[in-house]
Amino acid sequence: xxxxxxxxxxxxxxxxxxxxxxxxxxxxxxxxxxxxxxxxxxxxxxxxxxxxxxxxxxxxxxxxxxxxxxxxxxxxxxxxxxxxxxxxxxxxxxxxxxxxxxxxxxxxxxxxxxxxxxxxxxxxxxxxxxxxxxxxxxxxxxxxxxxxxxxxxxxxxxxx
Amino acid sequence: xxxxxxxxxxxxxxxxxxxxxxxxxxxxxxxxxxxxxxxxxxxxxxxxxxxxxxxxxxxxxxxxxxxxxxxxxxxxxxxxxxxxxxxxxxxxxxxxxxxxxxxxxx
Numbered sequence: 001x002x003x004x005x006x007x008x009x010x011x012x013x014x015x016x017x018x019x020x021x022x023x024x025x026x027x028x029x030x031x032x033x034x035x036x037x038x039x040x041x042x043x044x045x046x047x048x049x050x051x052x053x054x055x056x057x058x059x060x061x062x063x064x065x066x067x068x069x070x071x072x073x074x075x076x077x078x079x080x081x082x083x084x085x086x087x088x089x090x091x092x093x094x095x096x097x098x099x100x101x102x103x104x105x106x107x108x109x110x111x112x113x114x115x116x117x118x119x120x121x122x123x124x125x126x127x128x129x130x131x132x133x134x135x136x137x138x139x140x141x142x143x144x145x146x147x148x149x150x151x152x153x154x155x156x157x158x159x160x
Numbered sequence: 161x162x163x164x165x166x167x168x169x170x171x172x173x174x175x176x177x178x179x180x181x182x183x184x185x186x187x188x189x190x191x192x193x194x195x196x197x198x199x200x201x202x203x204x205x206x207x208x209x210x211x212x213x214x215x216x217x218x219x220x221x222x223x224x225x226x227x228x229x230x231x232x233x234x235x236x237x238x239x240x241x242x243x244x245x246x247x248x249x250x251x252x253x254x255x256x257x258x259x260x261x262x263x264x265x266x
Contacts, residue, residue: 050225
């Protein structure tokens with residue numbers, strides 16, 4: 001179980017370092033997605049499976065797709081056609097691919113662990129839900145108002 | 161206080177969170193493309209969330225995960241507004257370079 005934490009910690013640091021030093025935004029986003037996936041593995045190894053699932057769904061899924069959509073909406077001209085060509089060559093996706101394959105191997109390893117081998121006591125979604133809608137119900141209301149403000153703001157800003 | 165079963169020391173998790181936070185900070189300070197700056201902000205928010213998860217697992221309470229959920233919704237709202245602003249700035253100035261965008265008057 002320690003291997004899960006330290007392996008994905010190394011991958012997270014490497015991919016984040018690579019992501020902030022890329023020239024091309026889409027390359028950086030690919031590496032950043034791998035970084036978020038390894039953060040999800042770290043959450044799982046720390047006994048937070050619900051947070052790990054949300055990290056994959058919301059961060060690596062929704063937020064990164066929003067970034068990609070915006071990069072596609074900004075029509076950057078002739079350079080994008082050159083990019084499309086370079087995407088098809090393997091030297092662009094081989095780095096994130098290898099790192100994601102290591103994460104997949106770690107996930108298969110984690111699936112074969114028995115409960116006794118888990119290094120941490122798991123805090124499952126039920127415990128989080130009981131806390132969330134018990135003492136923290138005001139925080140849920142605040143988060144919903146924040147998301148509403150985000151929705152209205154994004155609608156206003158993205159209009160022509 | 162009850163200490164839960166764990167083999168990964170808390171310090172290691174916090175060190176990892178601070179390394180990721182510093183990488184995000186370096187990204188914000190050095191990059192001049194506005195999309196990279198937004199992405200580095202996401203890295204920093206994610207590192208803060210990781211620190212909360214480390215705390216939650218150290219004490220075996222769900223409270224740290226609640227804070228992570230709040231950070232998650234904050235990041236979603238922030239990136240929606242930020243990317244809307246990026247679209248507007250790009251339509252107006254045809255560039256994503258922060259040094260040319262730093263005058264707020266259109």
